[in-house]
Amino acid sequence: MSNSRGGFPCPPVNAESVKSIIIVGVGGQGTLLASRIMGDALVQKGYDVKVSEVHGMSQRGGSVITYVRYGDEVNSPVIENGEADIILAFEELEAARYLPFLKPGGTVITSTQQIDPMPVITGAAEYPQEVILAIESLGITVRRLDALSLAKQAGSVRAVNVVLIGALAKDMDIEKEVWLSALEKCVPEKFLELNQKAFELGYNSY
Amino acid sequence: MKELLLGNEAVARGLYEVGVGVVSSYPGTPSTEITEAAAKYDEIYTEWAPNEKVAAEVAAGAAIGGARSFCGMKHVGLNVAADPIFTMSYIGVNAGMVIGVADDPGMHSSQNEQDSRNYAKAAKILMLEPSDSQECKDFTKLAYALSEEYDTPVFLRLTTRISHSRSLVEISERDSIELKPYDKNTAKNVMLPAFARPKHVAVEVRTKKLTEWAETCELNKIIDNNAKIGVITSGACYQYAREAIGDGANYLKLGAVYPLPVEKIKSFAAGLDKVYVIEELDDIIEAHCKAIGVNVVGKDLLPRVGEFSQRIIKQYITCDENAFFSLPAELPIRPPVMCSGCPHRGLFYTLNKAKVFVSGDIGCYTLGASAPLSAMDTCICMGASISALHGFNKARGEEASKRAVAVIGDSTFMHTGINSLVNVAYNQSNSVTIILDNSITGMTGQQQNPTTGFTLKGDPTTAVNLEALCKSIGISRVTVVDPYDVKAVQKVLAEELEAEEPSVIISRRPCALLKYVKHAEPLMVNENCIGCKICMGVGCPSLSFDAASKKAVIDANTCTGCNVCAGICPKNAIVKGVRS
Known part of the structure; x- marks a missing residue:
């Protein structure tokens, strides 16, 4: 490795102390709220945090990705x-699209929801079959949940994002109380109860 | 106390803390949230101006009037605002004035990838560039002190990744800043040639002084890792370089990207084996280094296009590549689309079927260029649709004008469309202008504009009457149509294309995402469906085709019941359903 680094002697300083999570989905699914809740929980835990969001055109039903990084000191x-240590996917095709971001040994948490992109709607392309099995066949750990049904159960299809945050919370080293306090800060009061229910359903989904 | 803020929110916090009194902006991704966040502070007067030129002039007047002022815009907005800004460079300020400009490397949401640093050089205006949210706040505050000390407006340059990334920011209180007295000073504030000539001399002197400041200021800092290789960089690129190279290089991190220091760069490079300049887009820093005789490596290796990241630096400089997984299958792309219930859909479906030349503009409706609507022939910049159509019609004559239209949103029409329509009326082309009035500035995330009747702060205000405005310009044929009614749109379009005079069609229906818009019950497909797929032509994300049953399917969770698909179904197979 050292010979191929263009004369640079050291590997990057903090590559191992920083954790990276990507949240991927379809514009309009509420990935921004998910990253906001996550950011708040991580700040409560005293980490340096950077969250990079997508605003603008892609939010109109396009493929979207949000980056969350935390550790002692985060640069990029x-x-x-x-x-990425974890891919949190709101939709199966998007889980597959962003798979190259995954670190060897990383985990994919995905909703089993499938949303046809426009080329599939117009008949120019087909929605790929069994993408999750294809990901698993590479030896990758995939946790899947039917977040849409769980969100409906909680009271609104719009709570898919909080169901998925609940599922992610189970996989992270942060106390449940911290997540719930982050949730309280990030959602409007009149929807808090619904979202708490959505969080629990995600948290207990596996 | 520390908060996790977007770069844009941190700029707004800086505006608050440094006692800014007046903010005027036009929304534009990725700059919009600066002004939205500033509007949450009651102490700051904030407004959406009709365009960036107006916003910059409002900020100029406020600064002359003694209040610290700000205007925010995206990179292409700076083209519109350039006229007052170039002369404000001569006039200078009374209270500080800062122009926030957000570039979009990678064109996440833009029509070009221009590098605003060129403007700093051209207008001879100091430009600061933060690399995280804390610096966004700190540099904003510092910009006002510098603006007042050196009697100059100051640019704050952001990029998408800085504007839209959250990082921790230490929060402070607001400084108590008094309104400065206004004293009439014609020689300073009136740029007649006789007054402007000495001011140009003063600007050159100022640039020299600012260059001296750049040599010693804390913003341009050296991080000495006792390495043999050096990196000169700024903004987001500094973070990418740190990520990719770590402590393997010495860094000269430039917080001020115009004017650039000379001696500081020379002394940084002295004794190093090799110095890289890592900058997105143009070779501004690299060209400066080469001009002062410092041998650096930059664009010979690194791209001039697109957004950088640690991967780009690893690929081109350290020659590292991470191991990663990939699936063998090719996946269908997911481009952005018009939302379910979008009022633009019925109109663009009609334009597609009519096979007319469509002169497009900037907004959500630019998505009408994509399949299956595919109804746009050109899109240049804000306001260009109407004037470009006029030019097209003048070039190709009467018959072509019966097969051509311009489409422009309400906010874009207010921005720079009005003067184009004046030209159509004044110079008489049989142009058909369609104003897509969805009662909001949609693409940037629902901002108010002069047609909506509400201010940025949400207070009721006077609303421009589009029909009366068009008529007063000299357009006598003005028709209003509901774009959900496809048949009515078809009829109006055919009539206006045939008209022997300029005309305006106002396609009026509020954006389906607006909170006050009540959606109808979702539609469903009944047994009459013959699987002809005609409805797929409207490009609605709530519609899909079920291969097993060979019938269209409507997602009841997202369908807004707009009826556009039902209106074109030849078998009347799309009917009212129930929300699950």
Whole structure:
């Protein structure tokens, strides 16, 4: 490795102390709220945190990705191929699309929801079959949950994002109380109860 | 206390803390949230101006009037605002004035990838560039002190990744800043040639002084890791370089990107084996280094296009590559689309079927260029649709004008469309202008504008009457149509294309995402469906085709019941359903 680094002697300083999570989905699914809740929980735990969001055109039903990085000191706000410890996917095709971001040994948490992109709607392309099985066949740990049904159970299809945050919380080293306090700060009061229910359903989904 | 803030929110916090009194902006991704966040502070007067030129002039007047002022815009907005800004460079300020400009490397949400640093050089205006949210706040505050000390407006340059990334920011209280007295000073504030000539001399002197400041200021800092390789960089690129190279290099991190220091760069480079300049887009820093005789490596290796990241630096400089997984299958792309219930859909479906030339503009409706609507022939910049159509019609004559239209949103029409429509009326082309009035500035996330009747702060105000405005310009044919009614749109379009004079069609229906818009019951597909797929032509994300049953399917969770698909179904197979 040292010979191929263009004359640079040391590997990057903090690559191992920083954790990286990407949240992927379809614009409009509420990935921004998910990253906001996550950011708040991580700040409560005393980490240095950077969250990079997508605003603007892609939010109109396009493929969206949000980066969350935390650790002692975070430099870059973005995550690249082979760098994500966790992929939190709101949709199966998007889980597959961003798979190259996963670090070897990383985990994919995905909703089993499938949303046809426009080329599939117009008949120019087909929605790929069994993408999750294809990911698993690479030896990757995939946790899947039907977040849409769980959100409906909680009271609104819009709570998919909080169901998925609940599922992610189970996989992270942060107390449940911290997540719930972050949730309280990030959602409007009149929807708090619904979202708490959604969080629990996600948390207990596996 | 520390808060996790977007770069844009941190700029707004800086505006608050440094006692800014007046903010005027036009929304534009990625700059919009600066002004939205500033509007949450009651102490700051904030407004959406009709365009960036107006916003910059409002900020200029406020600064002359003695209040610290700000205007925010995206990179292309700076083209619109350039006229007052170039002369404000001569006039200088009374109270400080800062122009926030957010570039969009990678064109996440823009029509070009221009590098605003060129403007700093061209207008001879100091430009600061933060690399995280804390610096966004700190540099904003510092910009006002510098603006007043050196009698100059100051640019604060952001990029998408800085504007839209959250990082921790230490929060402070607001400084108590008094309104400065206004004293009439014609020689300073009136740029007649006789007054402007000495001011140009003063600007050159100021640039020299600012260059001296750049040599010693804390913003341009050296991080000495006792390495043999050096990196000169700024903004987001500093973070990417730290990520990719770590302590393997010495860094000269430039917080001020115009004017650039000379001696500081020379002394940084002295004794190093190799110095890289890592900058997105143009070679501004690199060209400066080469001009002062410092040998650096930059664009010979690194791209001039697109957004950087640690991967780009690893690929081109350290020659590292992370191991990663990939699936063998090719996946369908997911481009952005018009939302379910979008009022633009019925109109663009009609334009597609009519096979007319469509002169497009900037907004959500630019998505009408994509399949299956595919109804746009050109899109240049804000306001260009109407003037470009006029030019097209003048070039190609009467017959072509019966097969051509311009489409422009309500906010874009207010921005720079009005003067184009004046030209159509004044110079008489049989142009058909369609104003897509969805009662909001949609693409940037629902901002108010002069047609909506509400201010940025949400207070009721006077609303521009589009029909009366068009008529007063000299357009006598003005028709209003509901774009959910496809048949009515078809009829109006055919009539106006045939008209022997300029005309305006107002396609009026509020954006489906607006809170006050009540959606109808979702539609459903009944047994009459013959699987002809005609409805797929409207490009609605709530519609899909079920291969097993060979019938269209409507997602009741997202359908807003707009009826556009039902209106074109030849078998009347799309009917009212129930929300699950």
